[in-house]
Amino acid sequence: MNLTLRIWRQAGPDTPGSMTTYQVGGISPDMSFLEMLDTLNEELILRGDAPVAFDHDCREGICGACGMVINGRAHGPERTTTCQLHMRHFEDGDTIDVEPWRAAAFPVVKDLVVDRSAFDRIIGAGGYITAPTGSAPDAHATPVPKEAADTAFEHAECIGCGACVAACPNGSAMLFTSAKVVHLNVLPQGGPERASRVMNMVEAMDAEGFGGCTNTGECATACPKGIPLPSIAAMNREYLRSSLRGGR
Amino acid sequence: MTTVPTVDAMTTASRTARHPSTLATLWRSTVGKKAVMAVSGLAMLLYLVAHMLGNLKVFFGPDDINGYAAWLRTIGQPFLGHEWFLWIARVGLLAAVVLHGVAAFQLSRRDLAARPSKYAHQRRRASYATRTMRWGGVILALFIVWHILDLTTLTVNPAAEHGRPYQNIVASFGNWYSCVIYIVAMLAVGLHVRHGFWSAAQTLGANNARRDRLLKLTANGLALLLTAGFLSVPVAVMTGVVK
């Protein structure tokens, strides 16, 4: 396949960037989108140009590092991560636009790389449980109802890639935060910090400069892990419950 | 990992020391402010349903609706004085409009700031109702002012007969521009409620995967009912059914 790529190039956090056009040939439909970018980068290096910087790690859809906006969609046309997106979903001769996540809370570091550490700080505000360390607890020492286990698992699938923020017209992190809050708040292990968790995580989310939710639903459509939109309602319920009971 | 709870214990301690009130905490957070929007919006929605049903009395003739208007002023008597109930409702509605508008303004500003740069590759996003909440809301705010000047204070009403809403309604809709204003505003109400009702359920945590469809259907039904009910009056005057 031969492709025209329009890629956001930006040398550093404080330098202005622009969309730059590249031609790339010899692309196999079986390549992943990242392998296609690798091919381009090899050519750029041979030419003596700076390669396109992009984040990636596992390349198997579980680490959440590889976010980029492809043709206006977070992670591109398929509901998966960019590393798991294959070139067979494009046509020979296509022009493809590739841009970094856009949000005030995710500043561009270079080219397609953004700083997502705001997510880490939200997790640090409550995305954990307090448990005695040391010997492993007995299996089934704490019974977990089946429905709670299913809900927790569904939300634990969030890989923190940031597609929800990138897709949201308000750069909101509500879907991410709700995945983390709901995951732990439905479990007995998360019980002791149920109120403080949601209060502190929402406060951290607001402090990072993410926007609010207008229930547009773009986040859930973009989520490669299928975190559902009603999760935000579940987090709102936890938040209102906690604050009306006097919080934390 | 071991350091994380320690850090949190410190921040929690300083937070509890400050003791912000529940209402202040709610108003300061995006989630809480949105809840204020949802509750004020639902209060206005409840009022709109009652208002729309009351308007339909115009189809039963001048005595019916004028009598209804007079009765509204006697609600709660003798416990309340003449028009007291009406004034209590007006104060409540004013509070709802102001809270709703201020929250909408503050949240919108924050939302726009949170997404400062646009994507070069633009796609159409979300439904028409969802995309028009902000401008639709502004249209509604302007309409509320016009509507009060037209049929409450009668400042801009061609008939301006106190205590005779039937005559005032027929006179108002005798003007083509008045009809245009009402029709546009009522379409805006329908769109606003279509997204707003479901959105409020989501904001207040009442939605879940099983209820989602039912809530969306209810929102569409309410929107249609309100728009059709409100629009029936100007349409009836324009077509001569009510005169």
Ligand code: HEM
């Ligand atoms: C003063 C004029 C008004 C303005 C400026 C305004 C603006 C807005 C805005 C910007 C939103 C948020 C939209 C979103 O999050 O996507 C909203 C939501 C809403 N509006 Fe209004 N609106 C106005 C009047 C009304 C009226 C008259 C009603 C009564 C039916 C109403 C009912 C609602 C409801 C129920 C919501 C949903 C709240 C939520 O998302 O949780 N609004 N409004």
Ligand code: FES
């Ligand atoms: S590189 Fe890990 S999810 Fe794509």
